[in-house]
Amino acid sequence: AQTVTQSQPEMSVQEAETVTLSCTYDTSESDYYLFWYKQPPSRQMILVIRQEAYKQQNATENRFSVNFQKAAKSFSLKISDSQLGDAAMYFCAYRSTIQGAQKLVFGQGTRLTINP
Amino acid sequence: SAVISQKPSRDICQRGTSLTIQCQVDSQVTxxxxxxxxxxQSLTLIATANQGSEATYESGFVIDKFPISRPNLTFSTLTVSxxxxxxxxxxxxxxxSVYTEAFFGQGTRLTVV
Known part of the structure; x- marks a missing residue:
């Protein structure tokens, strides 16, 4: 079974600075998806960024980018120019491409605090 | 992207009773x-809701406790019994769907007293 590990329960960063959240995963599959979701106090799970394993190029979405290291099974999220609205729980998630096994497997989460 | 409406958003229930949570998607999803x-804590999967057939439950979750229905491709309910x-x-x-990200409802905060 796949597992996802986020080793940083909490992180904090000064507004406008850059922060990197870590995520590692374990799988024997070669094709899969990886995601970062954000959960603010409103509880709504918001997709931040997605990465297809077959793509070598790291995904980017405005101030958010990932460092995807397939061989190392590492998938970190970099947030540049941090803003107060970035404060939330961040979850890394894995999804298989195998039919019938496409549930999301989540890491434990990292609580990100932005200091003004 | 799909929009998922989930209700109720919160509820306070007496022990021994049941609550049904509804989830409506604005487009068909597989x-x-x-x-x-x-x-x-993080999110733990209870079950996969299968359209027109019984849900597939994860270890530690059983149908008698968490019955799930999915009568069509846009609607599902979860009952906490x-x-x-x-x-x-x-x-x-x-x-x-298979090649898209998962979209989430806004969640139901349940308090049992």
Whole structure:
């Protein structure tokens, strides 16, 4: 079974600075998806960024980018120019491409605090 | 992207009663899932809601406790039966297709007293 590990329960960063959240995963599959979701106090799970394993190029979405290291099974999220609205729980998630096994497997989460 | 409406957003229930949570998607999705998120914890999958057939439950979750229906490709319900205070959690539904990300409802915060 796949597992996802986020080793940083909490992180904090000064507004406008850059922060990197870590995520590692374990799988024997070669094709899969990886995601970062954000959960603010409103509880709504918001997709931040997605990465297809077959793509070598790291995904980017405005101030958010990932460092995807397939061989190392590492998938970190970099947030540049941090803003107060970035404060939330961040979850890394894995999804298989195998039919019938496409549930999301989540890491434990990292609580990100932005200091003004 | 799909929009998922989940209701109720919160409820306070007496122990021993049941609560049904509804999840409506604004477009057809091939996959729908139900998650539980206990306070301060990550999301744990309860089951995969299968259209027109019985749900597929994860280890530790049983149909008698968490019956699920999915009559079509846009709607699903989760019932939390015979509730106890240990069932106090956030319950989230999600939906998506094979090649898209999963979209989430806004969650239901359940408190059992």
């Amino acid at each position: 996959m729908m899932f139900w998650y539980r998120q206990q306070p301060g 015979n509730m106890s205070p240990e069932d106090s959690s956030i319950y989230l539904c999600s939906g998506g």
